[in-house]
Amino acid sequence: MVGYKFMGKAHTHAYRDLPFYFDTDAVPVLQAIAGRDETGVRGAADKWGFASYETDWRRLIERDDIDLIDIVTPNNTHAEIAIAAAKAGKHVLCEKPLAMSLEEARRMQHAVESAGVVHMLCHNYRFAPAVQFAKQLIDSGRLGRIYHMRAQYLQDWIMDPDFPLVWRLRKEVTGSGALGDIAAHILDLARFLVGEFHNVVSTMETFIRNRPLGEMTSGLQADVDVNGATGDVDVDDAAAFLAHFENGALGVFEATRFAAGNRNGNRFEINGEKGSIRWNLEDMNWLEVYLADDEAGLQGFRRINCTEEVHPYAANYWPAGHIIGYEHTFINLFKELMDGIAKGTNPQPNFSDGVKNQAVLEAVELSAATRQWVSVVQ
Numbered sequence: 001m002v003g004y005k006f007m008g009k010a011h012t013h014a015y016r017d018l019p020f021y022f023d024t025d026a027v028p029v030l031q032a033i034a035g036r037d038e039t040g041v042r043g044a045a046d047k048w049g050f051a052s053y054e055t056d057w058r059r060l061i062e063r064d065d066i067d068l069i070d071i072v073t074p075n076n077t078h079a080e081i082a083i084a085a086a087k088a089g090k091h092v093l094c095e096k097p098l099a100m101s102l103e104e105a106r107r108m109q110h111a112v113e114s115a116g117v118v119h120m121l122c123h124n125y126r127f128a129p130a131v132q133f134a135k136q137l138i139d140s141g142r143l144g145r146i147y148h149m150r151a152q153y154l155q156d157w158i159m160d161p162d163f164p165l166v167w168r169l170r171k172e173v174t175g176s177g178a179l180g181d182i183a184a185h186i187l188d189l190a191r192f193l194v195g196e197f198h199n200v201v202s203t204m205e206t207f208i209r210n211r212p213l214g215e216m217t218s219g220l221q222a223d224v225d226v227n228g229a230t231g232d233v234d235v236d237d238a239a240a241f242l243a244h245f246e247n248g249a250l251g252v253f254e255a256t257r258f259a260a261g262n263r264n265g266n267r268f269e270i271n272g273e274k275g276s277i278r279w280n281l282e283d284m285n286w287l288e289v290y291l292a293d294d295e296a297g298l299q300g301f302r303r304i305n306c307t308e309e310v311h312p313y314a315a316n317y318w319p320a321g322h323i324i325g326y327e328h329t330f331i332n333l334f335k336e337l338m339d340g341i342a343k344g345t346n347p348q349p350n351f352s353d354g355v356k357n358q359a360v361l362e363a364v365e366l367s368a369a370t371r372q373w374v375s376v377v378q
């Protein structure tokens, strides 16, 4: 693993817990973790149970005892690490968004495909059982033709103007703001559940344009630099856009870090000719389902607790009604990754999905800049 902060913790937890719940033909071994700060990376290795650590990720890539490189570093480092890992014949898991640009994403896809390694992109929310069940309902035709998807990803962790200019707010490190960080997740859910994007029209906004300098500490917390220096925010705080899907459905999307009170509000509603579904990460075990062929008088949204044995992944955890959480989305994704490595097949979402996602992100940015509808390049 390269990196050891918020996502490093989420991924490590998933590697450790995976064999507890699932039988997989490939089993993760926490062989080594890399980070530039020796005290920090040694502390992570000790606490999380990695057998060794490196202060240069290149050393991981040279090592014969490493099969998989897991990239949980800031976005501007993904391409270099992923391409070097693929060239060395290592499988690659990468945090989202895949890249800083569509061109870079394509180079990454080319590298993993020509090396023939297994690759996966960590859009973990696809792997909530309720989301997988939503996919089954749509694919089996229970909702009929899909007309609408409206999705929001609402957070509020940078609303304080004194929250520092951390890497997620610096274009040269992150690529874009709320767009690449959280809209990327709802775009992935949209592609998974509804289909490919045709075109978009968008607007983006930066509300706080100057902040004190500082660094992330843990989770979504940060420390302000003591010297009092400030810097300009050059990414979006919020993005809103409309979309046409290739299958004719209409999409309405909103991603913001300025929705006070919404800590991690990732939610969607999909309307089809025979019914609708709704999901909300902060109540993630439940899928709300409305089926238009329910008898008159009983029609309405029903709340389904997706913890029954029939629900995807659920049987590997607890008896029905014994809910699971955020961390289990990563465990489920890692099950697919390990199966892919054992069989030599590419699970989804992978780098090809990352390229398609990046094409939408780029179209949204271009549309905001030109104030026009923009076609999504496929």
Ligand code: SOE
Pocket (backbone or CB within 6 Å): 006, 155, 181, 182, 185, 220, 264
């Ligand atoms: C911060 O916005 C963040 O940690 C994202 O980077 C993650 O991808 C998202 O899952 C939760 O919020």
